Amino acid sequence: MDQNMIQELNILSQEQNQDSLNEYVSRFQPFDIAAALSEMEFEEQLSFFTTISIPIGTEILEYLEPELQYKILNRMKEDLASSLLIEMSSDTVVNLLLSIHPHQAKKMMEFLPNDYREKISTFMNYEPDTAGRLATFDYIAARINWTVDQTLQHIRKVGHDAEITSYIYVLGSRGELTGIVSLKEIILAKPGTKLEEILQGDTISVSVNMHQQEAAAVLSKYNFVAVPVVAQDNRMIGIITVDDLIDVIHEEATEDIQKLGGSQPLNEPYFKNSVGALYKKRIVWLLILFVAEAYTSSVLKHYEDTLSEQIALSFFIPLLIGTGGNTGSQTVTTLVRALAVGEVEFRDMFKVFKKEVSTGFFLGITMATVAIVRAFILGVSMDIGSVVALSALFIVIWASVVAAILPMVLHKLKIDPAVVSGPFITTFVDGTGLITYFTLAKIILHL
């Protein structure tokens, strides 16, 4: 972090010189000022926000963590806190209020005018991870019978508070969304043109209860920078902006990666998780996988006599099950991701099966070859070598098939396919692989 910036911000805040502070801060991006503030002491942060003008302060406050936003607002004079809260975009306020203790949230809400407070409460009640929860009501609405000049006048009046001004949402008489016009279309249109003359195309919107991941998919499919959110009867309640949906895309990818690694998703950034939290997220799957894997001990115990007779068979256990696990992990991660981004669907099952079995076959042949080389180098008998090679072939194909089919079936059953993690496939293939190995050993070695 730039130490000069921190020093400058401190000096100007302590002098309580609003004009100089505004002027200095305006030279930078709000994000960078917020980053510098995060490195400062709480009293310094407080003195910054009591000095800076409200519109500029709000822009910066938006970038801070909800806990810090609360701490700062809570220590301010009520009227200043109230002005900042009202200027903040409504989705940030909702996120702030839901991140603090309900008692604290109640206190914060008293800073808000009645009608605004009611609106915020509605948004707080939308389910987590839905489109409604992400929406902001700071958008510009226009009436269908307005002309472009009327609309421009309206934008000039309310534009300062809106999060996005590139699109104007055209509403019918009951607040229902009837169309979207871009600011560009308004400017390019002849004066006097009515909005209904410009409106065209079908209006894409997302439902308030839609999962955030689906809403993100709609937005990236159509290359929108914002998408309107509607409730019953197509009544418009707000918009979701692309920056919030980029966060969703990051979040969902992180969750999938953590699940594929065999852990429950963390929900919060890494360092926000205590050791206890990490433990809880991880132990669940470790125990489930342990119980599943425990089966391998029984398999090996069952073949105790075979093992005693040919102790060399044991040398290849980790190698064989390892190779099976690796193949399975490759296939399952590729397919889970392909399902998540919509490249593959359930109806492609047969195509996927064919592709994976073919690939598995060639991989298996290669691995069988190197397995027999390995057995030769280790100096075990050629008989054992062939058992190892044949098992490698079978296990690789088997792992490919299981890893191809399981995620697709789970996807169809509306279970998140990412629960079929690499570790899950590895564990599944371990037991079945061992049975194959010993069955082949008994046949080929006449045990």
Added chain:
Amino acid sequence: MDQNMIQELNILSQEQNQDSLNEYVSRFQPFDIAAALSEMEFEEQLSFFTTISIPIGTEILEYLEPELQYKILNRMKEDLASSLLIEMSSDTVVNLLLSIHPHQAKKMMEFLPNDYREKISTFMNYEPDTAGRLATFDYIAARINWTVDQTLQHIRKVGHDAEITSYIYVLGSRGELTGIVSLKEIILAKPGTKLEEILQGDTISVSVNMHQQEAAAVLSKYNFVAVPVVAQDNRMIGIITVDDLIDVIHEEATEDIQKLGGSQPLNEPYFKNSVGALYKKRIVWLLILFVAEAYTSSVLKHYEDTLSEQIALSFFIPLLIGTGGNTGSQTVTTLVRALAVGEVEFRDMFKVFKKEVSTGFFLGITMATVAIVRAFILGVSMDIGSVVALSALFIVIWASVVAAILPMVLHKLKIDPAVVSGPFITTFVDGTGLITYFTLAKIILHL
């Protein structure tokens, strides 16, 4: 896909009725029309694009795959193909020309006017995965000494061709980027105001050679919908729009997921990969991991006598190494992702180490407990049970430590930490875990 839409498009295209086709198509989103077209025969697609008006046709053509874009343009009359190519956004044209055979690209480029062709060639020469390659030069530039009215006039003139009109890029006399104004600021400003009076804040841009992932990070950090791309001397060459960067974010997450699964990234959507391509991407790591894992055979051979004496020790081999692999996979995927999104950096090494060792310790204690229970159920001696439990404790902690440190060190060495995949960690922990297991066995069982 909507069969009615396909039928309607076909009828109107065959009638060569441009007005009715334009009117029908304008009722829908270009993406949806493109999706319907993808389901149609090539001759039908061709007749659609020769009937529809150029501006509307271009919007839809942009959504098709480059190979199809080429096939269609190649079969058209030259002047129509030329008009469509010129109307397309420049980044789409670059992508098209780089996706087809150089001979075909050369032919397409002859459809372009000289100056446009030169510009496109420059963009085609930027390295893959850089900001330059993603940039489009269809943006609106203004001069620093213009007034807002002059700027608005200019927007009205050139706005139709621009990809984004919400931001106007203000250039100095040598084409250097000196600031950005939003369309909103221009509309809200008093007539007669000069652009230099509105300009404020420092202008964030990305360098033409910056990696696309970094450019995406800049855009999502500042919540921009577009970011300007500059070459030497701050000379502006184009903008990258948020929709292209969303694709980058998806692409990079997909690559990380595939690498973490132990495969080389596919670069193309799943079904575009032939069996041969999948084989090539997977066999590399399978072989590397096989060679690494081959070590376990030598370890087991080394302990052959110990194994023969206590065959029961072999029962727990898959269980112990499996548990180690699972723990390692959980930690490594979480950290690789945390590094990728910037939640964790190299300087956090010690904090990460402490957190992972502590978590590993508690996980290890739990797994040791269930391991001893499992040994008891299987009916092996309590001595062997304690060897298994102690090994489980050690292996879990060891796996956590390795999985925590390796990705951070690689990140520091500028090697993509995602190469430390789940399978990689599993393989690494397998060998070392077995040595621990047999060492403990020799000590405790006095072998």
